[in-house]
Amino acid sequence: MPEGHSIHRLARQFQDVFGGQRLEVSSPQGRFAAGAQLLTGHTMVEALAHGKQFFLRFDHGLFLHVHLGLYGAWSFGGDSTFTGSSSIGAPRRIGERESGAGQDDGQYSGPPAPVGAVRVRLVSEHGWADLRGATTCAAITAAEAGAVLDRLGPDPLHNRPGDREEFIGRLRRRKTPVALLMMDQSVLAGVGNIYRAEVLFRQAVDPWTPGSGIDVDTAGRLWDDSVRTMADGVRDGRIVTTPPSLWSGGGGLPRDADAHFVYKRQGLPCRACGTAVGVTEIGARKLYWCPGCQV
Template structure:
């Protein structure tokens, strides 16, 4: 599913193109009709993300809460003032490269007819956004939004005072394998399979090490590297964890095949030590790691 950097980019795009604007909210598919009725006609005040959760706050203090899950995606369009990516979410290429930019319509006359199962449609005077396939799409109260937030661990992309220490505490109090803990949203919000594999490799951590066996220094390095790599993802709109020296095009842009150290490179030699990269399942998700660098 889309990792936290994509959801933060979504929040930024919603704020840029819909912030302060009155929105018509509908549910062409019909599954969100009751929620759309609660939100339509109100203005978007703020778009925020925490981990993989997106919150759109309206001027009457109700929220549209969206979790894209494995198959969710937002599509956007509008006039020449409507900027940003044309699609964020599934389907995705390696590295979660998003589609874009929006193709501006100088003679914009409104959104096109809905295509497919559009759960919710947001329309302003300048553009539109369609949501399909999300795991969660709900109109919720501030108390309900706070309850969702209360179940989540710190978000590396917020990196607020005390977040690093809280992550270390949550990680080290559990005997579960660190590879599982990094994707436990109550421990660390926003990390998915790619960042999990890449950060563990970059910090040379055995994925099966219990969290309680991770010393504070190593836990701190995991946090710091997650902050750095996810921040790069927000900036670039894709996940690249390798340095330009490893890029086959001369270092201008990372080709997809060169963007990662271990993710989806099972059976290939490790870029650092030459050992064959391994792949197994842990917690019903594929785990990629280097038996030479991380054991």
């Protein structure tokens, strides 16, 4: 599923193309018809992201709450004002690369006929956005949005005062392996399988160390590196955790094969020590790590 950097990029995109605009909200599929009726005709005031949770706040106090999950995706299209938008969501590619949205080169005449099971369609004067396949899609109150946020840990992409200390405390109170805690959204919001594997490698942390066995300095480094790598993901629209010195070829960002230290590199030599990168399953997800560096 999309990791936190993609959801923050999505929020920025919605703010850019729909912020302050009156939206027509519908549910071509029909599953969100009641929620659409509560939101349609109102102005989208703010787009918000926390971890993997996404919210659109409307002027009458209600929110559209979306969690894309494994299969959710947003697609966009419209006139020339939508040139900055891109489709985000399933199917995922290595590094969670986005695809460009469709712009109408001629006179924009409105959105096309819905294709597939479109749960929600948002339409403004200049463009549209379609949501398909999301795990969560609901019209909720401010109190209900607050309850969702209260269940989440700090988000490295907000990095607010006290967040670092909050993460350290939540991590070190648990005896669960750190590899699971890094993806526990109540401990750290927004980190998924790629960032989990890469940050643990970059900080040379044994994935099976219990949270209570992680010292304060190491826990702080895990937070700092999550902040750094996820901010890069927001900037680049991709997850790249390796330095340019390891990239082959020219140009800006690396090819997929050079973008990560351990993620999906099982059996290949570690870029640092040469040991074959390992893969196993933990918490029903694949974990990639270096048995030589992370001991």
